[in-house]
Amino acid sequence: MARITLDRVSRVYAGGALGVQDISLDVADGEFLVLLGPSGCGKSTTLRLIAGLEEVTSGRISIGDRDVTDLRPRDRNLAVVFQSYALYPTMTVRANIGFGLRMRGMPASEIAARVDQAAALLGLTPYLDRKPAVLSGGQRQRVALGRAIVREPEAFLLDEPLSNLDAQLRAEMRAELVRLHRSLGRTIVHVTHDQVEAMTMGDRICILRAGRIEQVGAPLEVYASPANMFVARFLASPPMNFLPARLEAGAAPALVLAPGVAWPVPPAHAEAWGRAAGRPVMLGLRPEDFHLEPAPGRIACALAVTAVEALGPETIVTGDLVAVPGLASLKARLGRGQVPRPGESLTLHADLTAAHLFDPATEAVIPRPSVPQPVRSA
Amino acid sequence: MSMAGRAGSRGRAAQAALHLGLVLACLAVLLPILWVTRVAVVPASMSYAPGLLPELSGENFEALFAGRFPRSYVNSLIVAAGSVALAMPFAVTLGYAFARFGTAGRAGRFAVLATQMLPPVALVLPAFAILRSLGLTNSLPGLVLVYGALNLPFLTWIMMGFFKGIPVDLEWAAMSDGATAGQAFRIVVLPTALPGMAAAAVLGFILSWNEFLFALVLSGPRTATIPVALAGLQTSNGVQIGTVAAGVVLAVLPLIVASRFIQRFIVEGLTFGAVK
Incomplete structure (x- = not known):
């Protein structure tokens, strides 16, 4: 069993710099958990704490039924894959992959058999006698993976293993890692700052900021119900749009963006959002919540287009609301072939049923139906 | 145009x-x-x-070999190689501790360089006094000891630089692969630092090979090194310039060979292939 549990773990560096603060996290046996966050958020620190490469300042870490907080890295039976791959430059690929087995005193014949098996699995057989220096980035990455797999550890800890690969190779390795996870069935903790990796690979995502957990949940669940503005901004690209507004109560509650510009609150959300009536709020709308076609409940708004990024499958349009100049720059995602020109005025239809309201002071979401209460930790 | x-x-x-x-x-x-x-x-x-x-x-060259030069050549080889062999283990471990653990802090690391900041003349008399109390004046072990001590700060700093260039990821990988900290150092870090150690050793060798002042004061007739022996050719009958020139040519030869080595090691780079 390789359930990994962090119980109120903190790491404070000499001089008072904060690594992570009060992290509680439960990674189920066999789960693929993604730690996501901007650089410096503590995600790599968390991984190193689990691996035992850094010592916790307070809190406990356990793997399965064992409390490993005070165990050395070698006694935790975890495999770590580093962003730099950290291949031993003086050893051949064969020696690199077999290193962990050698350190555990496995007989040479068994090491050879296991290395050959892992090399075959990863397509490294022709390179076994080469040094890392002559391998390509993708091959080095595979050697690093091979070194981890061959040990059959209780869990894998991956520290941005794909970030040094080019886009195409990264997409291939993403799929390969997911496949490996399925075939090995081991627990994986994967650190990344890439939202695509987080959305496509993980069973669950744990989003960190400044050493604290912001939200934990299944990728689509976090996308659909961000706990706060940071998560809403970070989890998608382009990020969610935010419009400062004021919620006016009454027979027909409305979001007032500016004097005379009021968007009616969808009836489904009226009761939940009513708690914020009379207060300033932040209206969050994802770029994909703007549509060219009108529909019942959608609110027409004219956009003065300032920039257009035609990506092929989709077009990202940037512009200002014509009704409220200078309120905020908005991004909208349009479908294939819908390419307006900068300077043009474009009428879009915002779907407020998909919108979120946030408290501008705390940045926390104001819950509404179909938005479960934010999950602080598992 | x-x-x-x-x-x-x-x-x-x-x-x-x-x-x-x-x-x-x-x-x-x-x-x-x-x-x-x-x-x-x-x-x-x-x-x-x-x-x-x-x-x-x-x-x-015949005149040179008829005199004490061959003996001083062997003396120089022993002293230069011996002092490097003596200083390197300390320089490697100290340099690693400085680079990886910040041992002794910034002030401590600079304090190690203190002897390099004093004029050699200020150190040669204390060195003489110490060697005399040990009964090691006019002896090769005495010179090896003093040169080892003189080389140590400098070699330590070179090694610190090389160790700083080795990503800590390598040690972390080794430790999560089941190595102890000591094994990670011996099996992964040391072989990776080998080119750096070779370059440092060659530089230390050259420094000892060319040193004159300490050799002049601390060595005797039978333990003179090349620079002292060549200086001895400036006699009251005048400078035997031809013999000195022959001695200089032979003294420079190992350095030319050594500098080729250094170049190769430094150009080869340190951790090429360890990280992308």
Whole structure:
């Protein structure tokens, strides 16, 4: 069993710099958990704490039924894959992959058999006698993976293993890692700052900021119900749009963006959002919540287009609301072939049923139906 | 003449001036060496004679080998190699501790360099006093000890630089692969640092090989190193310039070989292939 549990773990560096603060996290046996966050958020620190490469300042870490907080890295039976791959430059690929087995005193014949098996699995057989220096980035990455797999550890800890690969190779390795996870069935903790990796690979995502957990949940669940503005901004690209507004109560509650510009609150959300009536709020709308076609409940708004990024499958349009100049720059995602020109005025239809309201002071979401209460930790 | 043509000729003139400057700079460095070589291979009587190579002769080398020079050559080899062998283990471990764990803090790391900041004259008398109390004056072990101590700060700092260049990921990988911290150092870090250790060792060897002041004070007639032996050729009967030149040529040979090594090690780089 390789359930990994962090119980109120903190790491404070000499001089008072904060690594992570009060992290509680439960990674189920066999789960693929993604730690996501901007650089410096503590995600790599968390991984190193689990691996035992850094010592916790307070809190406990356990793997399965064992409390490993005070165990050395070698006694935790975890495999770590580093962003730099950290291949031993003086050893051949064969020696690199077999290193962990050698350190555990496995007989040479068994090491050879296991290395050959892992090399075959990863397509490294022709390179076994080469040094890392002559391998390509993708091959080095595979050697690093091979070194981890061959040990059959209780869990894998991956520290941005794909970030040094080019886009195409990264997409291939993403799929390969997911496949490996399925075939090995081991627990994986994967650190990344890439939202695509987080959305496509993980069973669950744990989003960190400044050493604290912001939200934990299944990728689509976090996308659909961000706990706060940071998560809403970070989890998608382009990020969610935010419009400062004021919620006016009454027979027909409305979001007032500016004097005379009021968007009616969808009836489904009226009761939940009513708690914020009379207060300033932040209206969050994802770029994909703007549509060219009108529909019942959608609110027409004219956009003065300032920039257009035609990506092929989709077009990202940037512009200002014509009704409220200078309120905020908005991004909208349009479908294939819908390419307006900068300077043009474009009428879009915002779907407020998909919108979120946030408290501008705390940045926390104001819950509404179909938005479960934010999950602080598992 | 077209604009392009004028620009081209100006470019060529600048190139020519640049190369002339480079040639002059090379000559400034090379001429003394070439002249010493010339003096070494012509008869002693023609040392100051005009002409590039009036006559070739081995008599300077014969005179050199008839004296105490061969002994001092062996002495220099023993002292230079011995002092490096003595200092390197300390330099490697200390440099690693400095680089990885910040041992002794910034102030401590600079304190290690303190002896390098004093003029050698200020150190040679204490060194003499210490060696005398140990009964090691006029002995090769005494010189090895002193040169080892003189080399240590410098080698430590070189090794610290090399260890800083080795990503800590390598050790972390080794430790999560089941190695102890000691095994990670011995099996992963040391082999990776080998080129750096070789470069440092060669530099330490050169420093010891050329050292004069301490050798003059601390060695005796039977333990003189090459610089002391060559200085001994300046007698009351005048400087035996031909013999000195022959000695210099032989003394420089190992350094030329060594500097080729250094270049290769440094150019090869340290952790190429460890990280992308």
